[in-house]
Amino acid sequence: MSTEPSAARAASPEAISVERWVDSALSQVDRAALRDLLHAAFGDCFVDRIFFKQIPHERIVLRTEVGIVGQCGLDHRVMRADDGLIYTLGVIDLCVREELRGRRYGERLMREVLAVARTRSVDHVILVANDGRIYQRLGFSPLTAQVTWLGIEDLNSVAVLTETLTDEIYTHPIRAPHPLRIRHLDFLGYMF
Numbered sequence: 001m002s003t004e005p006s007a008a009r010a011a012s013p014e015a016i017s018v019e020r021w022v023d024s025a026l027s028q029v030d031r032a033a034l035r036d037l038l039h040a041a042f043g044d045c046f047v048d049r050i051f052f053k054q055i056p057h058e059r060i061v062l063r064t065e066v067g068i069v070g071q072c073g074l075d076h077r078v079m080r081a082d083d084g085l086i087y088t089l090g091v092i093d094l095c096v097r098e099e100l101r102g103r104r105y106g107e108r109l110m111r112e113v114l115a116v117a118r119t120r121s122v123d124h125v126i127l128v129a130n131d132g133r134i135y136q137r138l139g140f141s142p143l144t145a146q147v148t149w150l151g152i153e154d155l156n157s158v159a160v161l162t163e164t165l166t167d168e169i170y171t172h173p174i175r176a177p178h179p180l181r182i183r184h185l186d187f188l189g190y191m192f
């Protein structure tokens with residue numbers, strides 16, 4: 001069995017289960033189902049693999065009677081925030097099967113992310129998105145800051161990049177008392 005049921009696994013009236021997956025322990029069947037989900041949501045970079053830039057540390061996967069309907073990857077990362085360090089949980093490639101969108105499956109996944117983060121040593125949950133609606137509804141705030149990260153293109157490290165980003169990074173405080181308000185954020189690695 002390649003899946004590891006979450007402690008939070010619970011049947012709803014729609015018989016949804018929440019599972020935690022680790023890529024290195026997946027069966028070929030689960031791997032293929034995940035690849036199909038990611039390919040349909042994000043396109044050709046997922047034709048023959050189940051990650052875009054890097055393998056996530058773990059995944060949260062939603063399953064119903066029709067199979068896997070949504071997922072997001074999680075990445076534990078220490079980052080430099082101005083002169084200090086913050087412990088973050090990064091959210092990667094949140095997606096839901098197109099024909100099942102609008103049923104709050106995406107919100108369910110994100111609520112599970114926040115629940116996981118609250119059981120870990122996490123100061124902030126952090127993610128990168130062009131559209132912040134679903135995240136802001138759940139208490140995420142956009143961050144404007146100068147950001148440094150390792151640029152990866154087509155599975156090649158290309159450069160260390162620094163740019164001022166506005167409304168592309170969203171954060172949610174967990175252990176920290178307040179939303180992240182800083183001038184400079186160094187991802188200390190690739191950007192999710």
Ligand SMILES: CC(C)(COP(=O)(O)OP(=O)(O)OC[C@H]1O[C@@H](n2cnc3c(N)ncnc32)[C@H](O)[C@@H]1OP(=O)(O)O)[C@@H](O)C(=O)NCCC(=O)NCCS
Pocket residue numbers: 041042093094095096097100101102103104105106107108128129130131132133134135
């Ligand atoms: C974003 C996504 C996961 C939401 O899944 P979902 O199950 O439809 O989400 P919910 O039903 O919980 O919430 C729907 C709400 O999310 C918001 N939303 C829709 N698309 C969104 C998007 N691409 N990014 C952020 N928020 C989005 C809207 O406010 C929507 O509410 P509305 O239908 O009343 O306008 C889904 O649209 C998806 O898989 N998109 C393709 C992949 C993607 O763009 N992922 C985000 C990467 S940052």
